[in-house]
Amino acid sequence: MFVKKCTYMLFLAIATGSAVRAQPGLSKYIDPFIGTGGHGHTFPGACVPFGMVQLSPDNGSQGWDWCSGYNHSDTTIAGFSHLHLSGTGCGDWTDISLMPHTAHVNDTAKFFRVGFDHKNEKAGAGWYHVDLNNGVSATLTATERCGMHEYKFPAGSTPFVRIHLRYSINWDSAAYTMVKKIDDSTIVGYRFSTGWAKFQRVFFAARFSVPIKKLRIYDSLHQEVDSVGGNWGRYNGEVEFADLKGKPLKIKVGISSVTEDKALLALKEIQHWDLEKVKNAAIKKWDDEMAKLEIRTTDEHQRRIFYTALYHTCIAPNLFSDADGQYQNANGQKLTMRDSSDRYTVFSLWDTFRGLHPLLTITQPKRLPAMMNSMLAFSYENGLLPVWDLSTYETNCMSGYHAVPVLADAVLKNTPGLDAERVYEAMMKSAYQEGRGVKPYCTYGYVPQGPSWHSVTKTLEYSYDDWCIAQVAKKLGKTDQYKLFKIRASAYQTLFDARTGFIRAKDSAGNWIEPFDPYFASTDGSKSFYEEGNAWQYTFFVPHDVRGLANAFGNRAKFTAKLDALFSAPSELKGESAPPDVSGLIGQYAHGNEPSHHIAYMYSFVGEPWKTQKWVHLILDSMYHDQPDGYSGNEDCGQMSAWAVWSMMGMYPANPCGGEYVYAGPSMDEVKMKLPNGKQLIIKAKNAGKQNPYIQSVTLNGAPYTKVYIDHETLLKGGVLEFVMGPAPNKEWGIFEKDWPSSMN
Secondary structure: OHHHHHHHHHHHHHHHHHHHHHOOOHHHHOOOOOOOOOOOOOOOOEOOOOOOOOEEEEOOOOOHHHOOOOOOOOOEEOEEEOOOOOOOOOOOOOOOEEEEEOOOOOOOOOOOOEEEEEEEEEEEOOEEEEEEOOOOEEEEEEOOOEEEEEEEOOOOOOOEEEEEOOOOOOOOEEEEEEEEEEEOOEEEEEEEEEOOOOOEEEEEEEEEOOOOOEEEEEOOOOOEEOOOOOOOOEOEEEEEOOOOOOOOEEEEEEEEOOOHHHHHHHHHHOOOOOHHHHHHHHHHHHHHHHOOEEEEOOOHHHHHHHHHHHHHOOOOOEEOOOOOOEEEOOOOOEEEOOOOOOOEEOEEHHHHOOOHHHHHHHHOOOOHHHHHHHHHHHHHHHOOOOOEEEOOEEOOOOOOOOHHHHHHHHHHOOOOOOOHHHHHHHHHHHHOOOOOOHHHHHHHOOOOEOOEOOHHHHHHHHHHHHHHHHHHHHHOOOHHHHHHHHHHOOHHHHHEEOOOOEEOOEOOOOOEOOOOOOOEOOOOHHHOOOOOOOHHHHOOOOOOOHHHHHHHHOOHHHHHHHHHHHHHOOOOOEOOOOOOOOOOEEOOEEOOOHHHOOHHHHHHHOOOHHHHHHHHHHHHHHHEOOOOOOEOOOOOOOHHHHHHHHHHHOEEOOOOOOOEEEEOOOOOOEEEEEOOOOOEEEEEEEOOOOOOOEEEEEEEOOEEOOOOEEEHHHHHOOEEEEEEEEOOOOOOOOOOHHHOOOOOO
């Protein structure tokens, strides 16, 4: 009997274990089409976490809503290219475009678009599939540096694949391209381009599963040529194959910034022709990422929103170095990282310093040092820390020097492998640079409007960045510099107008710029005091000194009244060229753009945390959906998604530097957070749901917890953080100053 029982239990354990292993992972809840519609600007194609390759369809359309190459409103495809930006407000990349077709296409056809129906299109984490109207079906997947295509052609057709190296979108254009055949089934080449990033080099190697029948090469005059030899021009290619007799054509495409040989090296990431095997390996990588935050909820819509948001936080920054560690930067230097780590690019720092990078300090402990050191490498190569790094080129897009809060947060959290003294030296160069309005900021204590555009935004953002520098100086024992930068961190006060109750622009003589309208916003920099916003949104950009800002209003009651007014003001923008980025409006709160992302959490700094809870849950319910138009504005390389990930878990780094996560209360039943040190924090919410947005009480490991936030050090200890939620606010919880997040004043 004992033997039978043991045998049965062993069988049960094996069967149960097999069942668990057979179950698809959490990546099954990812929907890559969320964000591809409206103004989300994401792409639906195949990639792995933080990979170099993003293999995705391009519609062949131009315009703002095609910044990723694709918008769900479109029904044509011009090609499948290997580099894409996720959620940005500027369009670039879409390099190395391949397009299958069933007849020779004259090279003068700029895009050669083919129609498709969205009902014949599918995608998941790490893969994409579409049936085109020309009878070709395409399936895509990827590794870090290599994309894999599988094209099934109609029976009896002659297969062609266009290598469209001159393909471009929006600001981008090809400068020099080349394609050549090196054996019976392999071609190599490059695409050098200029666009948002002025100097980009992408080398590629494409290997086909069957021999090439013919490679046609076309010069920039659309004339067919025998070869390109060593000549520089703008060449396209078209590959013809014999009848495949019903078998699919498979293609592996490796890319590199260095040479064609390094692109050939990238092909080694896929050692076979089994697309399903590559696809499953990609899915496994996404499963591993999703498992870092395991949620429990009965709401399937909520589950898709959460895991798709978490997916979007794992796309950028993007890997830039080859498997051997080498990369070629925008200056043409072929380098490796000082610590032999990976080099990353695509740092959309004006967006991502707010929520994405604080999240990465928890979810990406292995990649984080390389990402931080990539920004330091950028400063060594270019003289300053990056503002918006694209292909290691400084686009100088947006204001502030927001590599500073990202690096400062990493230093304050004791990120291993990061030299704090080197970080501090790089920060000081940004803080005393000649350009970007920094010099007048140092002279006047604010940025005057006139020679500098967006003067208020610059003043506020430099003020915040300088507070971050002060914290690093304090940690390193640099007392004098700590005191100096703390003074600079008060610069926002110079532009606060007590009469109007707004932070607004001054000229160099200290006079207010007139006329003033808090609803005015403009894309014309010479007329704009605020970047992608107006006085309503930017008056609240003081995340390091919320109580100091409240004091400027006179008292906390007047400050919270102003916050209340923000959410109830008319949702209108005045100005002939109001920026489309100011979207997702609740009153004048604009969730579709990043400057507003911390605002709802500011109530918790001044004793009214129930209002934070009210507005955060309303924003989640109204601004995030599991449809293509599921984001209220540009997704912006993970920031729009990071806000959702944090807030659905019940907290957010309202001040992105220093590690204090302010509570809003979870919208889900439970979250299991895997921590960098191997521990686990379980966040539970009793009575979670849309009808219960208000925190009634909080316990940590069973003990009452009265603070309205949790600090990073406490979070890393793990345990059980439990919220009791309810339908009405508990106005006795979180009202004492000892329980509030930090504020400079």
